[in-house]
Amino acid sequence: MTDPDSRARWSAPALRARLARRHAAERRFRRLGAAAIVTAMASLALLLASIVWNGHGAFRAAEIRLDIAFPEAAFDAADPRDPVAFETALARADTAALLRDALRALFPEAQSRRDVRALQALVSSGARGALRDALRADPSLLGRSASLWLPADDEVDLFLRGRIARQTPEAERRLSDLQIAWIEQLEAAQRLRRHWNTRFFTSGDSREPELAGVWGAAVGSFLTLLVALGLVFPVGVAAAIYLEEFAPRTRWTDVVEVNINNLAAVPSIVFGLLGLAVFLNTFQLPRSAPLVGGMTLALMTLPTIIITGRAAIQAVPPSIREAARGIGASPVQVVGHHVLPLAMPGILTGTIIGMARALGETAPLLMIGMVAFIVDVPSSFTDAATVLPVQIYLWADSPERAFVEKTSGAVLVLIVFLILMNATAIVLRKRFEGRT
């Protein structure tokens, strides 16, 4: 730089201005990138926050303490030691009357038919079953009276949590002024509490939000995944082994390969159509059954399992195969004794991730009728059942406000299962990476 002008040129105003412009553009671009990623993360945060905000209430439920008298006459004076007679007596007993009597004893001012009905509406319809359960658990209650915590109606629960504002006009809320007054009296008498909602985790679906639970759907999901896993794991791993280790490079193998890649990108609902047309219409398998759901999900996850399985098998170093061949192992023995055990962690990781995706899948199961309203917890692979994501879909469609939080609660349960499965996969992967 012998040119005396050079320094002057580097600091020429035109150049400085251009440089400043370029740097400003650089900063703008960088901020744009940061904004994009922050937007994505904010969407995730908003999603999770809204679910947690709406859903945490589902794990607690309002309960009412009532002093219930169990007169022997109401139960045909049945002997608890005779289980059959006792059950019939329980089934026949007018437990609603017992509840009504207990409520009227608390609020003697409720005389008219309408008032009594409004009073009864504070207690969930599940309270009658709870009374029977209490008697079953402790038959000595017969002939005595006892103070029991019974499930309250979902509207009471919403009110206790401030989700029903008192300012709203009476006509627009589902609790009348009278009912609110009663609730406040009950609260003052310490007869109302919000307690851990065991029912949510132990019961099946219900039309009443306060009685609905996710257990039926969770069992349905478990059975469905079990079928899917039992079908897709052996078949998928076998296909991966064949394609990686034995398949000759022919036109047919190419077809299989392209086909698997395309199958992985087919919309899941198309697999539902396949299940409907083949399993239900052609083979006449039962509708709504975990068996059919599992078969459909197995077809859907098959390409994923094959692709991850192949990747895991590919990652086994060729030296191991050559060493085994060198000491006289047959190709099948090489695979069975060496390649497969080494690839297994990778295969399992892929399988767990595939199963996690199947657990969250809804659309194909709608096609094969797993959307029915099912109260009973399924006990076999051919029982009518539903699964967690479909349960979420069904509850999200329900008009009752209390179902919004049940839905969010079910979402949280589903997310916990997904986190557990993915965490297992990550742990496996970490171990795997440490070894080779």
Place this chain on the structure above:
Amino acid sequence: MSPLWTLLLVAALASASFVLARKRALAAAGGRAAALHSLPGYYGWYAALWCGLPGLAVALGWALGASQLLDSLALGALPDAGVVQSEAQRALLLNDIKNAAAGRLAPDAIDAGLAAAAAHYTALRARSLALALGLSGLLSAAGACIALRAVRPRLAARAKVERVLRLGLLLCSTLAVLVTIGIVLSLVFETLRFFQQVSPSDFLFGLHWSPQTALRADQVGSSGSFGAVPIFAGTLLITGIAMLVAVPIGLMSAVYMGFYASRPFRDVAKPMLEILAGVPTVVYGFFAALVVAPFVRDLGVTLGLTVASESALAAGLVMGVMIIPFVSSLSDDAITAVPGSLREGSFGLGATRSETIRLVVLPAALPGIVGGVLLAVSRAIGETMIVVMAAGLAANLTLNPLEAVTTVTVQIVTLLTGDQEFDSAKTLSAFALGLVLFVVTLLLNLVALHVVRRYREKYD
């Protein structure tokens, strides 16, 4: 007696023949395993396969074929079998018989004829089960005998067992192709039945879609309205909105992660994006219906706009969020595949980072990014739950994102959930829509893969 017994019997016979064949092979070699051609276990497997495979074939055949045979036999034995009955009546009758046989009907709901039919059905079923059990046992035993007689020290048991094993592996790998064929056949078959009732050009180019009224319209003799154009337009509208959200955000996220983000930031942001990808779509749908749709509507109201409560905008926005990680990871792949030399050359010429990205890296990665975007479009078109929960049912032909539109997947779900009869054009139209969906996504995938592959070759 349950069909499970057949399987148990076959399994027991196969294990027994395994043990016997192994012993026999060792005995034939005088107890020295080295004198055998294969390891002793292979002789066991050889016999177990000979024993188990025929038995399993019988059990499988029974599971697939017997129920239909039983049904027709049970119906054929009815006294009024000669009377012509409709398909539905027969199915109903069969259902009654089965329920009566299983004891699921109240005793007073069963008349004498039904009781007899049920008893007949029960007897038939028991007989067929016994037949399956006997046949599979017989074949298994025969197979075992053949295998046991063949066991000699010179028998190449390993080669034979491995051949069967490899054949099994081959069959498993063909299953994926069978699934594709199954999809295509079932969709095409039902679609052809649909096209017998509605002409393809009406379906593909018609402007009016109302499958619900079509049933009634059929009755008065007019053709149903199955013009799918509004549905295609709605799908494209929602997909377009989703892409407007996902492509810039996904692409810029990938760029920021690749060029600017510090390591700790990347360690946080990457798993976050993965979580976003792992959220089940039903959760996105719930989020769209619970939070986003009311928000969009309220925002529209404050701005003085009329917004449908199930606007295309809300569904499209949430679907866009769902697609972000997809676009971001595919763009990331495309960007990292650009050789570092290009980047360094640009830096060496004095370009800033953003200039390098905009003028060198992105143009070089463009085919890969385009391929990724095409895959994302195909994902968005096939996405179901978000639109089922947040988009509308009415097929409006509009480009206004504030109105409710419907999509292909929404229509498939609404047409096929609930009561269905498989002869009506209404139900069959769902399969025609499914075929369109399958073909479009398949084409998009093929094009995308082609673009990506061609681009990869350029820099390798």
